[in-house]
Amino acid sequence: xxxxxxxxxxxxxxxxxxxxxxxxxxxxxxxxxxxxxxxxxxxxxxxxxxxxxxxxxxxxxxxxxxxxxxxxxxxxxxxxxxxxxxxxxxxxxxxxxxxxxxxxxxxxxxxxxxxxxxxxxxxxxxxxxxxxxxxxxxxxxxxxxxxxxxxxxxxxxxxxxxxxxxxxxxxxxxxxxxxxxxxxxxxxxxxxxxxxxxxxxxxxxxxxxxxxxxxxxxxxxxxxxxxxxxxxxxxxxxxxxxxxxxxxxxxxxxxxxxxxxxxxxxxxxxxxxxxxxxxxxxxxxxxxxxxxxxxxxxxxxxxxxxxxxxxxxxxxxxxxxxxxxxxxxxxxxxxxxxxxxxxxxxxxxxxxxxxxxxxxxxxxxxxxxxxxxxxxxxxxxxxxxxx
Numbered sequence: 001x002x003x004x005x006x007x008x009x010x011x012x013x014x015x016x017x018x019x020x021x022x023x024x025x026x027x028x029x030x031x032x033x034x035x036x037x038x039x040x041x042x043x044x045x046x047x048x049x050x051x052x053x054x055x056x057x058x059x060x061x062x063x064x065x066x067x068x069x070x071x072x073x074x075x076x077x078x079x080x081x082x083x084x085x086x087x088x089x090x091x092x093x094x095x096x097x098x099x100x101x102x103x104x105x106x107x108x109x110x111x112x113x114x115x116x117x118x119x120x121x122x123x124x125x126x127x128x129x130x131x132x133x134x135x136x137x138x139x140x141x142x143x144x145x146x147x148x149x150x151x152x153x154x155x156x157x158x159x160x161x162x163x164x165x166x167x168x169x170x171x172x173x174x175x176x177x178x179x180x181x182x183x184x185x186x187x188x189x190x191x192x193x194x195x196x197x198x199x200x201x202x203x204x205x206x207x208x209x210x211x212x213x214x215x216x217x218x219x220x221x222x223x224x225x226x227x228x229x230x231x232x233x234x235x236x237x238x239x240x241x242x243x244x245x246x247x248x249x250x251x252x253x254x255x256x257x258x259x260x261x262x263x264x265x266x267x268x269x270x271x272x273x274x275x276x277x278x279x280x281x282x283x284x285x286x287x288x289x290x291x292x293x294x295x296x297x298x299x300x301x302x303x304x305x306x307x308x309x310x311x312x313x314x315x316x317x318x319x320x321x322x323x324x325x326x327x328x329x330x331x332x333x334x335x336x337x338x339x340x341x342x343x344x345x346x347x348x349x350x351x352x353x354x355x356x357x358x359x360x361x362x363x364x365x366x367x368x369x370x371x372x373x374x375x376x377x378x379x380x381x382x383x384x385x386x387x
Contacts, residue, residue: 004236005093007384008103008229009039009217010350012343015191015210015335021111024053024060027213028109029067031340035105035215036068039229043068046217047101049075050092052084052108053339064107082288084108085214085342086372086380090238092218102223107215108344110337147256148375155204157253158291166305168294172312173205176290177332179316183323184333186359189344191335205290210335214343216350233353236367236383237272241265243376254295258286258376262299266371269381270301277301280318280383281365282352284345286372287330297325300371327352327360342372346382353386 011034013027021027028051036043051061061077062070080087085108092104147154162168184190191210217229224231247260255261270276277300285300287293294308302318302325303311315322328334328348331341349368351357370382 003221004234005096005218006221006224006229006231007216007233007235007346007350008041008219008224008231009035009037010215010347011035011038012189012214012340012347013212014189014194015212015337015344017191017195018112018209018211021211023063024056024109024111025063025067027111027211028064028107028215031109031213031215032064032068032105032107035107035217039217041103041217041227041229043105044071045227046071046073046103046105048073048092048095048104050078050088050104050106051075052078052080052088052343053110054079054081054084055110055112055339060109064109079339080378081374082286082336082338082341083372083374083378083380084339085344086370086382087240087378089216089343089346089382090240090380093235093238096218096220103217103219103229105215105217106343107213108340108342109213110339111211112209112337148377151375152204152206154253154257154375155206155289155291158257158289158295159204161253162291162294166308168309172294172309173290175312176293177205179323180287180326180329180333183327183360184329187328187334190329190333192329192333195335207288207331207336210337212335212337212340212344214340214347216343216346232387233350234385234387236275236385237269238380238382239265239269239272240378240380241268242378256376257292257295258373258379259295259299261376261379262296262371262373265379266300266369266381269383273383275367275383279367280369281321281324281367282327282349282362283318283325283369283371284328284330284348285325285369287326287332288336290332293326293330293332296371300369321362323360324362327357327362342370342380345370345372346384349384353384
């Protein structure tokens with residue numbers, strides 16, 4: 001069994017508008033080659049491959065690997081919504097920890113056609129049933145969970161909850177969006193540098209869908225020593241959870257979208273790593289909406305819930321560093337490619353910990369947190385540290 005998992009290689013493609021990529025294979029091939037080159041490892045040393053893709057058919061994994069060749073190793077394919085890439089990474093990490101493999105490639109890709117418009121991606125053209133708004137059952141957990149089939153309606157209610165019940169001003173939502181735009185402008189991989197469309201930036205303030213790919217190569221310390229792979233970033237903890245009945249009993253939309261589960265899972269991760277929120281230098285959290293950015297910042301322990309607006313106004317600081325949450329621009333700025341997003345977050349954090357995030361570098365970053373959620377039904381937390 002390995003004592004810990006190292007991220008030896010990291011690579012990603014720019015996130016691009018829907019309909020502007022040739023194929024899943026072309027995007028994935030770029031990310032894979034970049035990760036292997038970064039790790040200084042040949043593909044024939046890889047023991048297992050984990051892939052993630054949400055909008056693709058059963059042959060996507062084989063198409064991805066066609067660009068670098070088939071080696072006969074086990075290939076595991078996941079399609080788990082917005083949690084797909086994080087699921088692939090966590091399962092791959094477990095494979096290294098338990099000794100099944102010493103070196104594992106994890107790659108996520110999304111290549112969606114142009115016909116999936118920004119509004120269709122979130123169901124903005126398919127509103128929830130009218131009775132959701134008036135039926136007394138709308139406050140019960142079962143109906144709230146059913147409403148996950150209508151994400152735009154949930155995000156609209158999230159926005160309303162934050163504004164009307166928590167008193168957060170519209171100007172604070174605009175401030176988060178402006179920060180995302182500013183961070184994306186210095187991130188060469190961000191979608192907002194390539195797409196003029198801003199449909200989702202109107203209430204309920206949603207992230208733009210994108211196509212793109214990201215890959216990481218993980219290995220055991222013994223493997224890195226034996227083959228000369230990079231060994232500068234280690235996985236301190238990786239935790240996963242789903243929502244419970246008790247967390248949904250209140251019928252609060254913030255918990256349907258993952259607040260309570262995020263609180264619980266991040267505490268598990270902190271405990272595993274022997275750390276707390278005060279130890280984190282840089283974060284990539286799942287900001288599928290501006291409300292997600294606000295709520296998850298508090299759920300992860302970086303501010304109190306009644307301090308969200310002040311936290312936003314002060315520039316989302318961690319250890320005094322402004323913009324330390326989603327320095328990449330986050331999903332709101334880099335774009336959201338479900339099969340690749342979780343890995344793209346990890347790639348950004350690896351670059352931050354290595355001091356390679358030019359133009360958006362958080363000075364002295366040593367400990368990082370990655371957070372992803374699939375509309376609240378699954379939450380993943382990964383803690384990384386520069387060794």
